[in-house]
Amino acid sequence: MEESALTLSTSAQDYLKTIYLLRSDTPVTTQSLADKLAVAPPSATAMVKKLAALNLVSHTPYRGVELTPSGEKIALEMIRHHRLIETYLAEVLGLSWDKVHDEAERWEHILSEEVEAKIAEALNHPSHDPHGAPIPTLNGEIAHDNWAPLAGMDAKTTVIVRRVDDDSAELLRHLREVGLVPGALVEVLRAVPAEGVLQLRVAGKKRTLGVAPAQSVFVEEALNEVRRNVK
Amino acid sequence: MEESALTLSTSAQDYLKTIYLLRSDTPVTTQSLADKLAVAPPSATAMVKKLAALNLVSHTPYRGVELTPSGEKIALEMIRHHRLIETYLAEVLGLSWDKVHDEAERWEHILSEEVEAKIAEALNHPSHDPHGAPIPTLNGEIAHDNWAPLAGMDAKTTVIVRRVDDDSAELLRHLREVGLVPGALVEVLRAVPAEGVLQLRVAGKKRTLGVAPAQSVFVEEALNEVRRNVK
DNA sequence: TTATAAATTTAGTCATGGCTAAAAATTGAG
DNA sequence: CTCAATTTTTAGCCATGACTAAATTTATAA
Numbered sequence: 001m002e003e004s005a006l007t008l009s010t011s012a013q014d015y016l017k018t019i020y021l022l023r024s025d026t027p028v029t030t031q032s033l034a035d036k037l038a039v040a041p042p043s044a045t046a047m048v049k050k051l052a053a054l055n056l057v058s059h060t061p062y063r064g065v066e067l068t069p070s071g072e073k074i075a076l077e078m079i080r081h082h083r084l085i086e087t088y089l090a091e092v093l094g095l096s097w098d099k100v101h102d103e104a105e106r107w108e109h110i111l112s113e114e115v116e117a118k119i120a121e122a123l124n125h126p127s128h129d130p131h132g133a134p135i136p137t138l139n140g141e142i143a144h145d146n147w148a149p150l151a152g153m154d155a156k157t158t159v160i161v162r163r164v165d166d167d168s169a170e171l172l173r174h175l176r177e178v179g180l181v182p183g184a185l186v187e188v189l190r191a192v193p194a195e196g197v198l199q200l201r202v203a204g205k206k207r208t209l210g211v212a213p214a215q216s217v218f219v220e221e222a223l224n225e226v227r228r229n230v231k
Numbered sequence: 232m233e234e235s236a237l238t239l240s241t242s243a244q245d246y247l248k249t250i251y252l253l254r255s256d257t258p259v260t261t262q263s264l265a266d267k268l269a270v271a272p273p274s275a276t277a278m279v280k281k282l283a284a285l286n287l288v289s290h291t292p293y294r295g296v297e298l299t300p301s302g303e304k305i306a307l308e309m310i311r312h313h314r315l316i317e318t319y320l321a322e323v324l325g326l327s328w329d330k331v332h333d334e335a336e337r338w339e340h341i342l343s344e345e346v347e348a349k350i351a352e353a354l355n356h357p358s359h360d361p362h363g364a365p366i367p368t369l370n371g372e373i374a375h376d377n378w379a380p381l382a383g384m385d386a387k388t389t390v391i392v393r394r395v396d397d398d399s400a401e402l403l404r405h406l407r408e409v410g411l412v413p414g415a416l417v418e419v420l421r422a423v424p425a426e427g428v429l430q431l432r433v434a435g436k437k438r439t440l441g442v443a444p445a446q447s448v449f450v451e452e453a454l455n456e457v458r459r460n461v462k
Numbered sequence: 463t464t465a466t467a468a469a470t471t472t473a474g475t476c477a478t479g480g481c482t483a484a485a486a487a488t489t490g491a492g
Numbered sequence: 493c494t495c496a497a498t499t500t501t502t503a504g505c506c507a508t509g510a511c512t513a514a515a516t517t518t519a520t521a522a
Contacts, residue, residue, distance in 0.1 A: 011479065030500065043480055045501055050478095062487055062500055093349040103343060110337040118324040242509065261470065274510055276471055281508095293470055293517055 006054070010109045013078050015047050016056060017108075019067055020075035027064025073140050080136040081108035081116060083129035086166070088119050090130040097130045097181075098172035131172075132163030132182035132218070147218035150180075150198070151211050155191045159219035160184070171213055179203045180217050237285070241340045244309050246278050247287060248339075250298055251306035258295025304371055311367040312339035312347060314360035317397070319350050321361040328361045328412075329403035362403075363394030363413035363449070378449035381411075381429070382442050386422045390450035391415070402444055410434045411448050 008016075018036050022028045034044040052059040056071035067075060085104040089095040095103065111119075120126075120138075127143065128134055134143035147162040161184040164175055175181065179202040189206070190199035198214050200207045209217075239247075249267050253259045265275040283290040287302035298306060316335040320326040326334065342350075351357075351369075358374065359365055365374035378393040392415040395406055406412065410433040420437070421430035429445050431438045440448075 009478075039479085040481060041500065042482080042502080046479075049501095089346065093346065093353065095346065095349060099345065103346060106341040107338075110341065112334060114330065115320065115324065115326065115334060118326060122324065240508075270509085271511060272470065273472080273512080277509075280471095 008074065011047065012051060012056075013074065013109055015044075015051060016067065016071050016075040017078040017082070019057065019065055020072060020079065023067075028066070029064050033065070076136040076140040076142060078108050079142075080138070081111045083133055083135040084116060084119050084123070084126075085111065086129045086131070087123055087126050087135070092122065097176060098169040100130065101166045101172075102169065128163075128182070129166075130182075131166040132161070133166065145218075147220055149215050150186070150188075150209075150217040150219045151214035153188045153191060153198075153219065153221075155188050158185065158187050158222045160222050161186060161217060162220050163218040165216035168216075171216060174213065175217065178207050178209065179205070180209070185222065186219065239305065242278065243282060243287075244305065244340055246275070246282060247298065247302050247306040248309040248313070250288060250296055251303060251310065254298075259297070260295050264296070307367040307371040307373060309339050310373075311369070312342045314364055314366040315347060315350050315354070315357075316342065317360045317362070318354055318357050318366070322354065328407060329400040331361065332397045332403075333400065359394075359413070360397075361413075362397040363392070364397070376449075378451055380446050381417070381419075381440075381448040381450050382445035384419045384422060384429075384450065384452075386419050389416065389418050389453045391453050392417060392448060393451050394449040396447035399447075402447060405444065406448065409438050409440065410436070411440070416453065417450065 014037060015033065018033055019028050022032055022036060030041055030044040030048055033048070034041040037044065048057060048059050048065050051057040051065075051071065055068055056074065057065050057067055059065050082104045085107045086100040089100040089103055090097050126135060132145075134145055136142040145162065150159065150161075153159055161180055161182050163182060164172065164180065166172060178200075180186065184202060187201040188198060189201055193211070196211050198209050198211065200209060245268060246264065249264055250259050253263055253267060261272055261275040261279055264279070265272040268275065279288060279290050279296050282288040282302065283296075286299055287305065288296050288298055290296050313335045316338045317331040320331045320334055321328050357366060363376075365376055367373040376393065381390065381392075384390055392411050392413050394413060395403065395411065397403060409431075411417065415433060418432040419429060420432055424442070427442050429440050429442065431440055
């Protein structure tokens with residue numbers, strides 16, 4: 001019943017991972033894949049066909065792509081590698097959190113199971129990476145946190161930052177500067193959509209944040225200011 | 232005067248590194264390159280021509296290859312990466328010393344300067360890797376240790392292991408078992424070439440070692456049993 | 463010194479994973 | 493419901509870095 005241990009190219013692994021990360025209620029198109037991976041659409045189509053031939057995705061031409069169970073397994077393996085490496089680089093080697101993503105992007109493909117285990121152990125099997133993203137377990141289980149974007153919060157609410165998107169280093173540097181890191185307590189002072197910005201209080205300081213970056217910050221409503229830890 | 236920061240393929244980097252490591256009094260042939268890299272001779276010829284076009288090697292057809300200064304710089308960078316990673320994996324992550332080589336073989340190509348610096352710092356800028364090989368500095372300086380093979384030592388001499396070849400995991404496991412690791416004090420009890428084996432005393436135990444593996448162990452003669460540390 | 467063996471390079475092929483241009487399918491507007 | 497715009501796929505091409513087979517150069521032995 002076990003899948004054969006075919007060794008996939010770095011590219012193929014990247015496509016599988018990206019398909020997983022693009023999943024939502026709408027199907028993953030070759031276009032969206034091409035955009036995310038910075039390749040031309042025909043390149044994405046070609047790879048999707050190869051992955052389909054390997055039974056890692058199912059492809060309905062003109063309709064979209066979906067991971068098969070074995071494709072998802074590989075995707076989750078890559079994501080586990082990626083997030084473990086990000087955590088290791090940030091927490092052990094002290095690399096700044098806006099740099100760990102790009103680094104992990106390369107490392108995830110060459111991490112052996114053995115070193116993965118050593119890293120997981122050194123970190124005491126963390127559940128989330130430095131940006132708040134859940135780390136899949138060895139068995140491919142992953143927490144389905146479902147935090148709401150800060151951009152959608154009403155004024156007068158108090159929230160805890162749980163996760164931030166990590167694909168823009170520039171955004172990350174800004175968020176860190178403003179104090180919007182996982183665990184931070186944030187008061188939404190003013191939120192008028194037409195203004196395009198949110199007024200916040202973070203760590204005692206008043207801050208202004210555009211709606212666009214606020215779409216990349218995911219929060220949990222704080223009830224009675226009780227600060228729950230990331231589990 | 233600075234070289235342009237062309238990004239070389241993993242393959243090209245491997246060739247440069249291998250040319251450096253194969254250097255001796257005899258020229259590096261495309262054959263020896265092909266053997267070491269496990270490719271067919273025409274593949275080596277083709278890559279050598281590409282590297283020559285980039286001024287990273289000079290190639291005299293039918294005669295051999297030599298690194299140019301800029302080629303050597305890149306080779307030393309790879310070797311620094313490789314040996315730093317080996318040291319890190321062994322000392323910090325606790326990976327066994329017979330496994331670190333293969334791992335480093337992949338990692339050396341994707342290590343950023345920044346993470347390299349973090350790793351070097353975490354290790355306190357080590358001068359040698361776990362197998363006793365010297366680690367080039369950031370500026371490309373490298374110690375030219377010139378230890379003698381254990382295979383050539385006479386009986387009744389006492390030596391200190393300074394370095395072992397690291398390209399065979401199996402050999403490394405055996406050497407570790409026998410106690411032939413850098414720093415170990417070894418008494419050569421019997422050395423008769425015709426017998427094809429050496430009789431040794433290592434850490435109080437009598438050991439027999441074939442001449443072939445003994446070619447991969449490099450030692451320094453111990454004067455008055457004074458045990459010098461690896462510098 | 464010459465012929466044969468060995469080493470090396472050249473010639474031509476293949477797979478991978480990109481690309482552009484063109485064709486085909488889908489979507490949406492009238 | 494049909495036609496134009498958009499999306500997606502097909503067709504054909506390129507670079508990289510392997511490969512085998514053949515030609516060429518160098519080395520060696522008679």
